[in-house]
Amino acid sequence: MLDHLNPADPGFARDPYPYYARLRAQGPAARVPLTNGTHAWLVTGYDQARAVLSDPRFSNVPPQGAGRPGPDSPARRARGCLARHMLNSDAPDHTRLRRLTTAAFTPRRVDALRPRIEHLADGLVTELAGELDRHGTADLVDAFAFPLPVLVIGEVLGVPEADRADLREWTYRVGSPADALEPGAVDEAWTRLHAYFTQLIGHKRESPGDDLFSTLVHDASEGGLDDGELLAMAFLLLFAGYETTMNLLASATLMLLTHEEELDAARRGGPGRWAAVVEETLRHGSPLEGTTWRRTTERVDLGGGAVIPAEDSVLVVLAAANRDPGHFPAPDDFQPARYLPEGRRAAPHLAFGHGSHFCLGSRLGRLEAAVALPRLFDALPGLALAADPAELPYRPGLLVRGPRRVPVRRR
Template sequence: MHLAPPHPWTATADGARHRAYAALAARGPVQQVPLPGGASGWLVTSDDAARAALMHPGLSKGGPERAPFADELPPGIAAAINHHMLAMDPPDHTRLRKLVAAAFTRRRTEALAPGVQQLADDLLDRLAEQDEADLITAFAYPLPIAVICRLLGVPDTDHHLFREWTGPLVVGGNMAGVEAYAAAATALVAYVRELLAEKRRRPADDLLSALVAVRDGGDRLTEDELTSMVYLLLLAGHETTVNLIGNAVLALLTHPGRLALLRAEPERLPAAVEELLRFDGPLQSAIPTITTEPVEIAGTRIPAGANVVVALLAANRDPDRHARPDELDLSRTEVLGHLAFGHGVHHCLGAPLARLEGRIALGSLIARFPRLRLAVPAAEITRTPGFMMNGLAELPVRLR
């Protein structure tokens, strides 16, 4: 078992992560590799194999005890963040997902569009006062954090806190180091507990107040499930969309012909978002699973008790599924078949909201700044290291 550098999780140079996954995929759709933190696992890279793995009854999330540093965090902290639906299998997963599913339906999400548009316009007004900016800091990050905080009922004055905390928590695969991870988790849990106490004192018309009512009224949520649900919604509700926006803008700026087409024909935007998700999605992989029995995927037998990681980035560039997979093609007809939001029972609950935010963010940005371009050569733009997330460290742009 050998994985030649650069590993995709530490590949940060321009294009290096996709090249690393392509090299792995060339070795076969399922292979044993060393994972961050020293464990070994089975990496799934093809579209067919990924779909099979994400639906296989013999693969389990494994529960809260499989979360990073589960045995090393301060007392009570691991339980307060890890009892969420992405760590659970049915029926617990089904019960937890059902409690928040109504807030993320397509109809409910589309009703948020005017508010999302106003938030985007406000951020672009501030950007218009500058000649250059880091688009991640000035736009891609503050938009989705404002949207999810408004939905949940988090005060506007607290948005700035989350970027410091979420960095170590979303790196994944024990890559952040236990001290940084524990400090961020402890701070976030303390904040969430105080916020929930405030919702109990003064309920409002927001999702957190509704979840508190479920917990206190029907006992369908334990206290750890409640805090874990808030933790998950805060992190997953913004971090992936930050990457969606950042990666999409970079892809368009490095493909000026595609950008010109989108400007000329803005009605292409919904389909363009799907292709941009396929081309350079916000996640490298799905949350790892563990085999509960011997499992066969794409002709490879995986023993019981093995880690399985589905490489979404690799599957979305599978040449057997997508013609010319390394090409950004806004005219693809099959692009809705991408796996950027996962597949099966764990398919991203917030996908409609992410699509809405991506559509509004990209459409508003390219309309407002017709001369938008990179402020540095594309080769100087780097990715953040991480096991699951696929995002940019920064995106320097010139606005005029």
Template sequence: MQDLIGKHPGEPNVMDPELLADPFGGYGRLRERGPVLRARFMDDTPIWLVTRFEEVRAVLRDPRFVNNPYSIPGHTGPDPRARLMEVLGIPEEYSGYILESILTSDPPHHARLRRLVSHAFTARRVTELRPRVEEITDNLLDELTGHADDNGVVDLIEHFAYPLPITVICELVGVPEADRSRWRAFGSDLASLEPERIGASFPDVVDRIHELIAARRAAPRDDLISALIHAQDSDGGRLSDTEMVTLVMALVLAGHETTAHLIGNGTTALLTHPDQLRLLKENWGLLPHAVHELMRRCGSVQMTQLRYAAEDMELAGTRIRQGEAVQPVLVSANHDPRHYNDPERLDLTRQSAGRGEDHVGFGHGMHYCLGASLARQEGEVAIGRLLRRYPNLSLAVAPNQLKTQVRRRQPGAWRLLHLPLNLDRHASH
């Protein structure tokens, strides 16, 4: 993909090394150039970057910006996303599992799919899950010292931040324990952006989900896959097996990747801001505020899905024509000084400017993250219990090494490959 960089002077590409290495600074500078800027996507197609808080929220709640180009009135031409499927190495016969998922759907199709799985993420259901989340967390913390090397250093990403959310979401959905390492590898392959890896692992995961659906159809259990099969039977077969596969794939991937890196990025932020860490330890009641502030300041998802203009319109004084692609940039919106006072400062006591959530870390509008409440709960439980169990926890490498050596350079994401930490050997429960 690097041969696409620099082909269009003046138009940043989301694969630009500067943006990959420092999305906070890079997209922040673009934000100060303007709220809507011409740019290029991974496959070199032209897009509009939307960089500021108010404009990003406006796009995400405006039904005139659609996720599927075939929702554009009169669109009958080729799919503009097909080139990206080629670049990513997705075999053509499997591309529908990405292009026709809940993440890329629009009303009324989107509402139907979301309704089928939303019951698993109600406030009551998430509250009922908390004891199990706490149990899984405590078990992982019990095992953490066993993973430490001779110097007491442990990789938090490998042995805590990933295992917790993938166990929770797989139990909820119905993915067997034996398959979870496959999902971990699949997420890593997707994040690599290497076509050979993606092309090999994507069909394998899709085929395995089909096998799971067949197994649950023969012997239902108390899990989401069985519930989807029941919904399919009750709904006259309107929910296809392909749709079921895309739902399972979206839920498992989104349900563990983003939460794992909320835990990793959030722990790093607290360990590098001792004043805020001390504040949290003095008042554990700040944990819900802390998770929101960590999502705002160092959330792992830094862009949304592309949106397409369903009609000609104007956004912040820029003319956007029907069919053109728009890329809302969450990282620059969440650091917009027009909306936040001193946005670069980590402040666990930061108050919302109004009612509800005052950041776009979980998105906004109809595609707001379905599992946001579960992710927040897991973040609260994981970070709170980790810091209580190991009160003298510290980074085992210099903070600048995390930026230069163990960050995954991936467009739209801010993720650690590893997080080496020193454990407190003398801590107790």
């Protein structure tokens, strides 16, 4: 009999891997009782994760009436907008929405962001250095891993520099638990973000810039996207782009600060070695712990005795698939060398998902980390962890994974 799964448990949040290993040993998918009285099927094996993510019998469309009930309010309506994005849709809607976004996110356009990302990363490192001088310690998540992806999404969306501080503040609030801030602060941030994005779309339509979002707004008008779909797209780019990359940066810095030999190797090894650090952090740290929820459209037999009835909830646990010992020897060890081009390269990790919903921002996420990490560690050569790594709190829940704080000091 399986234990109940309580994603809010701090011990589980810090180290869910022994639990996932037990599930994996049971077969292709395990029916897990949740503490809220419901159940879900968790897919933890690498091969099964790929199979499910490329099988159209697993739908991304949330069931009718999903979401918490509550009185109508501007904040609720703002949140509701998010529901119409491509991650919540299946073909043919998904194909239509995705085609437009792919056209705006070409490799050339993403790569052209490099100098801006360098500039933004340098600015944050300078602020961080100042904070260390003044206070002796600083939190790398607050000062670096969180703001950088938000500022970069600001570039993607073409948010004027003068508005970036607002964007950063609202994003911070909507990503915080409601009880961590003063009453109403989270709702107010949702409402402000909604109003801001609505205005931004109107502005890009009238006077497009050379940002990716202007291209999207223009193509959307040609391709029949309505304003609601475009608004959902702006929200999706913000949320899909910042929490994931934030966790990638937070986990990578924590790994390097606790594996000094790897930090030295990256410093000596140049871009190829840094790229390997990024890939191994994606595998080992899995910034998205699980994909979004899927739902079976019919009864699915996954083999090995796992028969999922129609209309059941399924979660593909990327963090578990990325540590499947059948594909990654010593899966719990942090070994960037697995991803060096000259080595026997490890299997591709699933941190960006698989199949039709494969991450649209993978190139941008990788670029941000590849730019930011060497700049941080070059500018602050004596950086050291200012806490016991075993005590650091992790984000609760099954969706995102990463340390909530990475306190640092100068050596």
